[in-house]
Amino acid sequence: MQLLANVLIDGLAYGMVLFIIAVGLSVTLGLMRFVNLAHGAFAMIGGYAAALLTREAQWSFWVAVPAALALTAAIGALLEALVLRHLYRRSELEQVLFTIGLAFFLIALTNALAGPQVQLIVLPPLLAQPVDLGFRTLPAQRLLVIGAGLLVAAAAAWTVTRTRFGVWLRAAVDHPDTAATLGIPIRTVQCASFAAGAGLAGLGGVLGAELMPLEPYYALKYLVLVLVVVAVGGMGSLPGSLLAAVVLGTVETASKYLASEWGNLFFFLAMAVLLAWRPNGLLKR
Amino acid sequence: MSAATQAARMAPPWRLPLIVLALGLAAWLLLPEQLGLLTRIAVTALFVLSLDLVVGIAGLATLGQAALFGVGAYAAGIFALRLNPDPLMGLAVGTGAGAMLALASGAFLLRYHGFTFLMLTVAVAQIVASLAQKARDWTGGDDGLTGFSMGPLLGRFSFDLEGQTAALYALAVLALGLYIARRVVDSPFGLAVRGIHENRARMAALGTPVIPRLLAMYTLAGALAGTAGALSAQTNAIVGLDSLSFALSAEALVMLVLGGAGRLHGALIGAVVFTLLHHTAASINPYHWLFIIGVALMGVVLMPPQKAWDWLRTRLGAKA
Numbered sequence: 001m002q003l004l005a006n007v008l009i010d011g012l013a014y015g016m017v018l019f020i021i022a023v024g025l026s027v028t029l030g031l032m033r034f035v036n037l038a039h040g041a042f043a044m045i046g047g048y049a050a051a052l053l054t055r056e057a058q059w060s061f062w063v064a065v066p067a068a069l070a071l072t073a074a075i076g077a078l079l080e081a082l083v084l085r086h087l088y089r090r091s092e093l094e095q096v097l098f099t100i101g102l103a104f105f106l107i108a109l110t111n112a113l114a115g116p117q118v119q120l121i122v123l124p125p126l127l128a129q130p131v132d133l134g135f136r137t138l139p140a141q142r143l144l145v146i147g148a149g150l151l152v153a154a155a156a157a158w159t160v161t162r163t164r165f166g167v168w169l170r171a172a173v174d175h176p177d178t179a180a181t182l183g184i185p186i187r188t189v190q191c192a193s194f195a196a197g198a199g200l201a202g203l204g205g206v207l208g209a210e211l212m213p214l215e216p217y218y219a220l221k222y223l224v225l226v227l228v229v230v231a232v233g234g235m236g237s238l239p240g241s242l243l244a245a246v247v248l249g250t251v252e253t254a255s256k257y258l259a260s261e262w263g264n265l266f267f268f269l270a271m272a273v274l275l276a277w278r279p280n281g282l283l284k285r
Numbered sequence: 286m287s288a289a290t291q292a293a294r295m296a297p298p299w300r301l302p303l304i305v306l307a308l309g310l311a312a313w314l315l316l317p318e319q320l321g322l323l324t325r326i327a328v329t330a331l332f333v334l335s336l337d338l339v340v341g342i343a344g345l346a347t348l349g350q351a352a353l354f355g356v357g358a359y360a361a362g363i364f365a366l367r368l369n370p371d372p373l374m375g376l377a378v379g380t381g382a383g384a385m386l387a388l389a390s391g392a393f394l395l396r397y398h399g400f401t402f403l404m405l406t407v408a409v410a411q412i413v414a415s416l417a418q419k420a421r422d423w424t425g426g427d428d429g430l431t432g433f434s435m436g437p438l439l440g441r442f443s444f445d446l447e448g449q450t451a452a453l454y455a456l457a458v459l460a461l462g463l464y465i466a467r468r469v470v471d472s473p474f475g476l477a478v479r480g481i482h483e484n485r486a487r488m489a490a491l492g493t494p495v496i497p498r499l500l501a502m503y504t505l506a507g508a509l510a511g512t513a514g515a516l517s518a519q520t521n522a523i524v525g526l527d528s529l530s531f532a533l534s535a536e537a538l539v540m541l542v543l544g545g546a547g548r549l550h551g552a553l554i555g556a557v558v559f560t561l562l563h564h565t566a567a568s569i570n571p572y573h574w575l576f577i578i579g580v581a582l583m584g585v586v587l588m589p590p591q592k593a594w595d596w597l598r599t600r601l602g603a604k605a
Contacts, residue, residue: 087586093346093601094586097542100535101582108576116572216572224407224531231404265415272408276393279401 005136007254013142014211015249016149021204021222022229022241023156024197030236031173032190034084035092037099039201040223041106046072046202047214048110051119061124065206069199076198080191088190103219111216119214121206145207152200153242160238169193228267232274234281243282244274298467301550302460309456313449320448322564327455328517329540330556331462334549335509336537341546341601342470343502344482345395348534349406350510352390352413355529357383357511358518362430363423365519370436372444376458376515383511384504386413391503395496407531414529429525430518444520451520458516462509466549469505478502539578543585547601 025039049068053059059067079102087095127144130137160166171179172186180186205214212222229248233240248270255266274282312323336350360382361375369375390409397405417424424430437443442450469475477498480488489495518524527533536559544555562581566574 083587090586093542097539097582098586100539101579101586104575104579105583106579108572108579111572112576220532224411228404228407231400235400261419263415263418264411265419268408268411268415272405272412275397275401275405275408279397 002136003257007257008250009138009142009146010257011250011253012246013145013149013249014208014253015246016145017204017208017211018225018229018249019149019204019242019245020152020207021201022226022233022245023152023238024194024199024201025226026230026233026236026238026241027193027197029230030234031169032088032193033173034088035095035099036084037096037223038102038106038219039099039197040221040226041103041219042072042076042198042201043205043208043222044106044110044214044216044218045075045205046199047121047205047209047218048114048119049202050206051121051209051214052114054122055120061122061127065203068206069202072202072205073195073199077191077195080194084194085187085190103223107216107219110219114216116216119209121209121214141210148203148207149242152203153238156238165189165192225267228271232271232282234278234284237281237283240281240283247274247282298464298471301467302464305463305553306456306460309452309459313452313456317447317449320452322560324448324452324455324520326557326560327452327459328513328520329537329560330553331455331459331516332510332513333537333540333544333552333556334459334462334466335506335513336541337546337549337552338466338470338502338506338509340538340541341548341551342475342482343478343499343506344601345499345503346399346403347406348403348531348538349390349408349410350506350537351529351531351533352410353383353387353507353510354514354517354533355417355524355526356386356413357514358524358528359417359424359430359514360511361515362433362518362524365435366430366433370434372435372438372454372519375435375519376512379515379518380508380512383514384508387507387510388500388504391500391507395499395503407534410529410531410534414526417529418526424524424526427526429523431523434522435519448520455516455520458512462512463549463553466509469502470549474498474501539582543581 021039021043024042025036028034028036028039046068049071050061050064053064053067054061057064084099087098123141127139127141129140131140131143160169168179168184168189171182171184172189176186205212205218212218225248229241229245232248233242233244248267251270252264252267255262255264259266278284309323309327313320316323332350332354335353336347339345339347339350357379361379364375364378365372394402394405394409418426420426435444438450438454444450470479477488477493480491481493481495481498485495514528517528540555540559541552542555543559544553545551559578562577563574566577
């Protein structure tokens with residue numbers, strides 16, 4: 001029972017990290033039809049920024065993390081406005097080539113600036129201490145991750161379905177020309193969505209730093225996992241991504257606890273089965 | 286299209302392999318210190334060629350080609366270690382292993398399209414890699430498969446330390462693979478597969494059995510990838526888990542696109558340029574290499590040599 005509870009809680013936390021990183025990719029890939037393989041690099045930038053701010057600059061965790069997110073979002077917005085928007089109408093293959101080139105470039109740059117060693121984020125005492133939930137104790141950091149994941153899911157769902165911005169986003173995606181004629185600021189919408197996705201990826205990089213160590217190859221190492229979550233959840237479907245992330249995160253955690261010598265086998269088996277069963281996403285028939 | 290006009294339009298199938306063989310021989314004679322590099326280029330070119338059959342000809346974007354390569358490599362290595370050190374028999378075993386895996390996985394994969402297909406190829410490759418890591422008794426796991434040595438080629442030419450035999454052997458196999466690929470691509474079967482790439486629905490309406498044709502092409506590509514893997518195992522005398530890795534699949538795709546997908550010599554050009562760049566840049570510092578390839582990739586997309594890309598786009602159909 002203890003083991004099952006451990007697996008479920010750690011799996012949930014892992015799934016939440018995957019989901020937070022995957023939100024931005026799901027939106028760009030599924031809604032904006034832009035294949036961004038440099039998305040993992042945003043998570044890396046966020047994590048690195050938080051690590052450097054807390055460790056080198058001695059900032060408080062609670063100040064450093066928002067600053068890191070803002071920085072990641074700003075870099076995302078800048079990249080989108082300067083370069084990536086010119087690629088929206090290009091073929092998928094060109095988008096793949098460019099963004100994977102960008103990821104390579106950022107990996108090399110990260111290594112040149114911060115070195116090849118693993119970066120640690122200094123946690124405040126509040127998060128480092130264990131919390132007693134009555135039936136078991138677990139690190140407060142896990143609770144923060146799960147809470148943040150739920151918050152991001154709720155906020156994203158609310159933004160897309162209930163706000164004016166969400167209406168704009170969906171309109172800009174479905175019929176960009178019509179939307180522009182109706183006076184919707186398409187460029188702002190696209191840029192803001194991209195920046196928000198990048199910022200969220202940065203948050204995922206910070207929160208997941210204990211599970212996915214921050215090193216220069218981070219940008220490509222975990223990209224496959226995030227792509228898997230987006231594919232299994234269905235492109236552009238946020239509830240689908242959440243479900244896929246939690247299921248796959250639990251599978252991966254369980255296989256680490258129970259059958260670590262099998263490596264990633266069960267993660268990818270689960271992915272293959274789920275994709276074969278629902279090729280268009282878990283929640284789409 | 287009648288056979289006569291078609292033959293007039295196309296270069297003879299032996300021309301490209303002969304050119305490759307001549308260039309390779311010249312390199313073999315002129316650069317005796319670089320035989321290892323020459324061998325690696327030949328192996329890589331054969332692997333990218335197999336990828337071209339899937340991506341460029343059949344239009345199936347895959348990131349799992351390394352599974353076919355790695356299986357061929359492991360099959361050839363295990364065969365040499367446990368059964369028989371004859372290189373040609375090992376090559377046949379590797380080819381068969383690649384083809385079998387392609388046939389088995391293709392029967393499942395080809396039911397899906399686009400992004401789902403792409404991600405499923407990743408899954409299959411990762412599953413194969415996990416299994417290889419787990420089966421330590423057979424594959425050596427993380428340490429790699431070592432300890433096998435190759436017998437003399439054709440019972441006469443032994444593999445020497447300088448790699449002269451290995452380089453010639455790899456070149457000859459590459460030329461043969463290129464010839465076979467050329468013949469297949471220009472055959473009615475190859476035309477049908479290219480038709481499926483351009484318009485699947487129309488080819489189905491014309492009565493072409495779409496899935497069996499694609500499966501046959503995927504199996505052939507698997508056989509070629511398996512050959513390349515076996516060649517790599519035999520000439521390096523080691524098989525590592527990296528021969529099954531996602532990175533290898535991704536690198537091969539980058540080489541193919543840099544050289545130009547859909548035309549067989551594009552695969553060769555991409556493999557040669559990429560391997561040479563890699564060799565020079567990575568010998569300084571592996572991160573330099575990432576820097577250079579990253580900038581090169583972005584540059585190719587941002588400032589395309591316009592004519593080449595237009596040509597490529599028409600060749601690949603509207604959607605790449």
